[in-house]
Amino acid sequence: MDLSSLPQHQKVATVAHVLREEIVLKGQYGTAGQLPTEPELMDRFGVARETVRRALQLLKDTGVVASVQGRGTFVRERPRRATLQRELRPQGGHVDRTDHGAEPWIPLHRGARWKRGTVPLALTECLCLDGKVAIWTSLLGDAKTGTPLQLARTYVPLHVVEKLPSIEEDSTGGAAVLKRLAATGPALSWQLEVGARMPEPAEASQLNTPIGIPLIQTLRITRQAGRVVEATESVVSSERFRIAYLMQDDSGTPDSSAERH
Known part of the structure; x- marks a missing residue:
């Protein structure tokens, strides 16, 4: 040649x-x-x-x-791709389960704490958040091996932190935010977006995935009285996972014939 x-x-x-x-x-x-x-x-x-x-x-x-x-x-031997069966929660957020119904994640963040920072430029427009925010980063791994598999970041605007200063003192991080927000007044509403993006070098290292493999991105946006009060982005390797949402028929019974993507 x-x-x-x-x-x-x-x-x-x-x-x-x-x-x-x-x-x-x-x-x-x-x-x-x-x-x-x-x-x-x-x-x-x-x-x-x-x-x-x-x-x-x-x-x-x-x-x-x-x-x-x-x-x-x-x-390179590629990992076997697993299916995450995703269940949406009425109070916002979702739960991931394996094909056998077990929750696949355990938290790997020891000593994690809230930090002040800014929303990444790629998320600024869709979140309508600029300036400083409180950020909680969570690394989740396989429940059996402890292998890092999912990276999640929760962003809370400082006007919410000023209203609920105890948020930054909570050692459970993003898990307590929605509960506290729900008790503060107007009803919450949620928007869930699923997309894809390329990993940053640090993310590829944390998730042990090549930098050229896209990440599946799930973005939950929480609003209260029309304002964004919380947003959580979670990412997993598209090489390791696919996401399936189980459809239901009109009677509320899961439709086992529903096509999975």
Whole structure:
């Protein structure tokens, strides 16, 4: 394959594309096989070492391959994707359960506490929150192994904190916010949005997922008298999970024939 006439970025993209097709579509290296060495790839594609390394890094970022120190580059074994059966709560929020009905999460945040900060730019517009807010970060993991799997952040505007200063003193974090807000006056209303976004480097590290794998994002927005008083964003790896909402028929009986997505 002669790539000599291509600019550098196209050489990198071409090498990555060819290797991805061989790994993902053709299964040429098996489910956990070793790729050729860097010198072998340099000879095959007629490119410099830096081009090969950048191409392999693209494949690492998207979870196609993984490096083992002192051994080389291998096809990455992808985790088995599990289904989260999501139940919406009338009082806001949701509960995730496994196919067997068990709650899959345990809190892993020890010594966590409320901090002051700002809402990420990507959420500012949909939350209508700017300036300083109180933030609670929660890392949740597998109930059996303790593996980190879900990252959640609760944002509370400072006008709510000033009204209920004990919120920041609560050691349970975001779990107590809705209960306290419900007791303060006007009824609460909720909006639940499900989307996707790419992880920040720190999030990818916390969830042990490649930086190129999208996250499934669930955003709960709580309003009181028309104002946003609380928002919680939770994210899980789209490589590890899919989310299913169980539909019900008109009688309120779960419809087992409902299609799951």
